Amino acid sequence: MADPIAVNPQHYRLVFENDRVRVLEYSDGPGDNTGTHSHPDSVMVTLSSFTRRLRSGGKEVDVQLQAAQARWLDAQEHSGTNTGETPTHCIFVELKEPRPDAPAADGHGSRLGPAAS
């Protein structure tokens, strides 16, 4: 488990944390990259529109989102690049409790990137 804040301290900031959630703020600019890091099951809320390429285990996916959207993110490990012409700004609400049906919440059929809706 590669913590986003440890791997990419220039992009990820801890907003707050309690027993149930950890909330991170992500910000970058066009062309910026993240090193490979892990997310638990999370909800991402976009504060800007952005375009990104995510990579994990040989797979790539391009993601384009508008501001003020909320998307589910299955637990996953990935790296990313801001491939657009605008900053990326978003909030991650990480769920700290284990997934009820899968105590080890990694790699169980996760989709790369956010869910479609």
Added chain:
Amino acid sequence: MADPIAVNPQHYRLVFENDRVRVLEYSDGPGDNTGTHSHPDSVMVTLSSFTRRLRSGGKEVDVQLQAAQARWLDAQEHSGTNTGETPTHCIFVELKEPRPDAPAADGHGSRLGPAAS
């Protein structure tokens, strides 16, 4: 448990739901009111700045928040009024699993309104 969408369908919209979370979008205008409704433990992400008065069980609290903030919300029942001069626009990430230390996640010392930080 008074569901925010059932009580205030003009203000609350379901964004998505899965086994772990339900995500709601809230929007209103100055002077708008909500009827009394319940939230489970939630994270609120603000998409606008806003000023509100929340009421619950004879208590009142005034809340002023900037856009692009994330706040913890203890499970609570309240009603509210947009007391500012701008729309309120925010996302609620509701946690559907029971709080580990309190299977009945209502009224156990909840703070009215969002946590201070």
